[in-house]
Amino acid sequence: MIKLFIEINHVQKQYADKNNHQVDILKDINLGVNKGEFVSILGPSGCGKSTLLSIVAGLTPATGGEILVSRKRIEKSGKDRGMVFQQAALFPWLNVLENVIFPLKKEMPKKQAEEQAKKYLQMVQLSNYLSHYPHELSGGMQQRVAISRALAMNPDILLMDEPFGALDEQTRSRLHDQLETIWSETQKTILFVTHSISESIKLSDRIVVMGIKPGVILKDIKVDIPRSRHEHKKEMVELEEYIMGFLKKEIDKVIREELTHES
Amino acid sequence: MNPNIKRILFFTVLIAFWYTGSKLEWWLPIILPAPEKVLEALLTGFQDKTLVYDLIASFKRLAIGLGLSLVIGTGLGVLLAKSKTADETLGTVVLALQSVPSIIWLPLAIMWFGMNEKAVIFVVVLGGTFVMTLNIRVGIKNVSPLFIKAAKTMGVNGWDLYKRVIFPAAIPYVVTGSRLAWAFAWRALMAGELLSTGPGLGYTLRYASDFGDMALVIGVMIIIGFIGTIVDQLIFQRIEKSVLNRWGLES
Numbered sequence: 001m002i003k004l005f006i007e008i009n010h011v012q013k014q015y016a017d018k019n020n021h022q023v024d025i026l027k028d029i030n031l032g033v034n035k036g037e038f039v040s041i042l043g044p045s046g047c048g049k050s051t052l053l054s055i056v057a058g059l060t061p062a063t064g065g066e067i068l069v070s071r072k073r074i075e076k077s078g079k080d081r082g083m084v085f086q087q088a089a090l091f092p093w094l095n096v097l098e099n100v101i102f103p104l105k106k107e108m109p110k111k112q113a114e115e116q117a118k119k120y121l122q123m124v125q126l127s128n129y130l131s132h133y134p135h136e137l138s139g140g141m142q143q144r145v146a147i148s149r150a151l152a153m154n155p156d157i158l159l160m161d162e163p164f165g166a167l168d169e170q171t172r173s174r175l176h177d178q179l180e181t182i183w184s185e186t187q188k189t190i191l192f193v194t195h196s197i198s199e200s201i202k203l204s205d206r207i208v209v210m211g212i213k214p215g216v217i218l219k220d221i222k223v224d225i226p227r228s229r230h231e232h233k234k235e236m237v238e239l240e241e242y243i244m245g246f247l248k249k250e251i252d253k254v255i256r257e258e259l260t261h262e263s
Numbered sequence: 264m265n266p267n268i269k270r271i272l273f274f275t276v277l278i279a280f281w282y283t284g285s286k287l288e289w290w291l292p293i294i295l296p297a298p299e300k301v302l303e304a305l306l307t308g309f310q311d312k313t314l315v316y317d318l319i320a321s322f323k324r325l326a327i328g329l330g331l332s333l334v335i336g337t338g339l340g341v342l343l344a345k346s347k348t349a350d351e352t353l354g355t356v357v358l359a360l361q362s363v364p365s366i367i368w369l370p371l372a373i374m375w376f377g378m379n380e381k382a383v384i385f386v387v388v389l390g391g392t393f394v395m396t397l398n399i400r401v402g403i404k405n406v407s408p409l410f411i412k413a414a415k416t417m418g419v420n421g422w423d424l425y426k427r428v429i430f431p432a433a434i435p436y437v438v439t440g441s442r443l444a445w446a447f448a449w450r451a452l453m454a455g456e457l458l459s460t461g462p463g464l465g466y467t468l469r470y471a472s473d474f475g476d477m478a479l480v481i482g483v484m485i486i487i488g489f490i491g492t493i494v495d496q497l498i499f500q501r502i503e504k505s506v507l508n509r510w511g512l513e514s
């Protein structure tokens with residue numbers, strides 16, 4: 001039997017709505033991820049993708065179920081799980097190098113931390129910007145710093161919540177390539193949340209499609225297109241259409257809900 | 264036109280008007296003495312060192328008072344930001360205290376401490392503390408949750424989280440709070456000195472007025488205004504600008 005690296009078992013999340021009723025946001029989520037796998041989580045807005053990722057990161061407690069990493073139940077956030085948010089979340093009072101050193105500070109001598117930070121900044125091709133401050137960088141550059149900051153503490157797992165959502169198409173496509181390279185070089189296990197079907201097809205080994213109200217996993221699709229994938233446009237388009245058709249029903253459901261709410 | 268040139272022109276015209284008006288006796292010297300008389304009074308003051316001692320005395324009180332108010336203000340601000348109960352009780356008091364000029368405490372302070380240094384410093388402390396408190400409180404409450412989440416995923420928790428993320432993130436508010444605390448403390452100091460004993464700029468101002476030395480009155484007023492402007496514009500506003508810029512809070 002293959003041992004799963006991350007096991008998400010019967011995870012539930014409820015929030016109290018304004019009438020103090022408990023609302024199911026995530027309902028019985030079960031998902032296993034192998035070591036080194038790149039898994040995308042795809043679903044309409046509000047289905048609980050960020051909540052799920054935040055639970056895996058240990059930032060939000062689940063109201064039920066458990067998450068195991070290497071068979072050990074996780075209780076809180078830790079350096080084994082690096083996270084990249086949609087907004088870069090760089091600390092504006094630190095320059096690029098200092099930002100990437102931030103998670104390493106108490107771990108190792110200053111010199112070594114600096115070396116390690118530089119290594120990961122080189123990976124995202126930002127070696128020439130070490131002493132720049134975040135406000136002097138473009139959005140794409142900031143996001144690359146955030147990625148190298150998460151990588152610098154050498155986590156086993158990289159959690160990414162729509163990391164490229166705020167970027168333009170070209171920048172996004174460049175970063176896809178960089179991320180793919182980094183992933184194959186570092187062998188990280190990646191959980192990648194996105195709205196974009198094409199993004200998930202381009203990058204991932206598996207696509208987990210979520211539905212809404214309550215958030216559940218509808219489908220777990222293996223992407224069998226060989227890399228690099230831009231040489232296989234036809235298969236990608238086919239898969240995209242398949243998923244689109246599938247998701248359309250869910251999105252229609254959201255729109256119907258919103259309309260009934262308004263009236 | 265360069266704003267500095269505009270300013271120089273403006274002040275030249277103003278002083279020229281003042282000079283001409285005095286020469287042609289449009290008003291009595293006791294109402295407004297001629298500019299050269301004011302200059303003379305200032306020069307004499309600095310030569311016989313009385314103004315120098317005044318400045319030193321005033322700045323000493325300000326340094327102690329403002330220093331204390333920044334420390335107390337920061338402490339109170341952190342408390343209000345962290346404790347909901349403190350915010351709901353003490354926070355209301357702080358708001359009320361902030362809305363009154365601190366000089367109204369002087370009579371009470373004189374009863375408590377006597378007509379001396381301490382009474383004035385007390386008023387200065389009250390002048391600066393609360394505005395600092397309110398700024399620190401908002402600064403800590405406004406720290407982006409994203410920063411805190413990011414720090415947690417990097418293994419930073421507890422006191423470290425304060426030291427490495429929350430306080431640095433609140434620095435723009437510390438700067439603004441300090442600038443306002445300085446402004447309030449400076450006003451409180453002048454008011455306090457006018458009403459108490461010397462040496463000090465405020466005291467000399469009243470003393471000169473009591474003896475009808477209008478040239479010195481105007482001279483001291485100019486010094487007070489000058490210091491206020493220099494500290495605010497050249498020191499605080501510059502720091503504030505560069506901090507806001509780096510923290511990405513400026514459009």
Ligand SMILES: Nc1ncnc2c1ncn2[C@@H]1O[C@H](COP(=O)(O)OP(=O)(O)OP(=O)(O)O)[C@@H](O)[C@H]1O
Pocket residue numbers: 015016025043044045046047048049050051052195
């Ligand atoms: N702190 C909270 N309190 C109450 N409800 C919340 C809270 N956080 C999230 N929710 C609700 O949980 C649901 C899922 O939110 P979540 O942010 O996980 O969605 P998402 O799939 O990431 O959406 P998007 O694609 O727009 O980012 C939403 O309906 C949201 O209103």
Ligand SMILES: [Mg+2]
Pocket residue numbers: 049050051161
């Ligand atoms: Mg989200």
